Amino acid sequence: MALAIGAVDEASVNYDLLSLADVVFLCTPISQIVPTLPKICPYISERTILTDVGSVKAPIVQECSQLWPNFVGGHPMAGTANWGITAAERDLFVGKVYVLTPTEMTPPRAVKKVETIVRSLGSLVYHCSPELHDRAVAWISHLPVIISASLIRACLQEGEAEVRQLAQEFASSGFRDTSRVGGGNPELGVMMARYNRQALLRSLVQYCHSLEELINCIEQENWESLQEILSQTQQGWSGFRSCDGE
């Protein structure tokens, strides 16, 4: 099907084909990235560059770099809720962040090569260490999944059936947006938490602290402080890349 829609020039389930490639993008689920490496290494030459698209970088980069020095960690922050070749979109990466996470050991030639390719897709390329990447995505990608799932769970656990049903009927765009990522693929959520556990827990501690501050304002009817906090979050919101201009 990939051949038929013109997404690839050649395709195979046989690793032999990899011997022709200068750069190999590993696009397996995150748990399969490291186990896949030893399977393909026999088919590629020393000069072949390997890169991955996993959403967590530190554990992947550490292991893959040891198995294959010519490895560049990557994380394209684009995608839809769909998957498989039928979900292919020509302009999927245009204007989207693509993070590369080279270490001191990563050959600069390999980084340069991967960057040239992903830049040609229209991506906004960022470089940072695997550790900083993981802490940043814990904030903007993994933490939202957990708090969003907690929102759905809490609503569903409302004890009074009539209130729960009205809440479900009344839910409009505000609820839909806040809860969307918590209603997504459970396997992906578990993988994020599993591979980025420490950074996620660190963000959760700070989040619980912030939540408590807001709850205290409401409990103590301290409306002035609540107003101040909500003014700060309103101002701060537009400082996040995808949140300005709306």
Place this chain on the structure above:
Amino acid sequence: MALAIGAVDEASVNYDLLSLADVVFLCTPISQIVPTLPKICPYISERTILTDVGSVKAPIVQECSQLWPNFVGGHPMAGTANWGITAAERDLFVGKVYVLTPTEMTPPRAVKKVETIVRSLGSLVYHCSPELHDRAVAWISHLPVIISASLIRACLQEGEAEVRQLAQEFASSGFRDTSRVGGGNPELGVMMARYNRQALLRSLVQYCHSLEELINCIEQENWESLQEILSQTQQGWSGFRSCDGE
């Protein structure tokens, strides 16, 4: 301007004009609904129906019904981030929920009349008690504001400047959606919390409990339970009116 764009047939800042109206919609900020009533009562007849559009109902309905027996509480769940006459949209209410909250004391004729008007706008009309309304909207409207604002606040309080900056750069649609309502109008957020304090605090207790369950799974690396919870939230999500079919 309202006259010029054809939104109204007559307009005035003088309460005299109200004497012509069969039904008066009070569209002030929530804190001004009750104080406005005594000001307009001298200009209207006993048969005039008053209704409001406040997003919290129990305290409003209780006070307004005492001041004006021919009062029907209402809450149209539609709107944009814009306000004023320039934000007027002909089809704003089409397919949107419009809740009416009559009590045992509300004259059925008044309810019927308001319902006929709002139904003619294309709204989906619901009836429930002011108290059930407030508990339901605490879940789907007020709780999301607090957890969403806590998310923004927590991110902005990340102590390491480089991580904070990367998080702001990497933020994409997942973060934007989860944080959107927490980055909105602070006055509106305070009013929601103030007028619906008890129902909101009740929802917050349950939310903290759900959040704790998820944190425990991550802390204890209980991935099976986390998977089960996220599968439940995925299934449950589509049970909310605006969340299905996406």
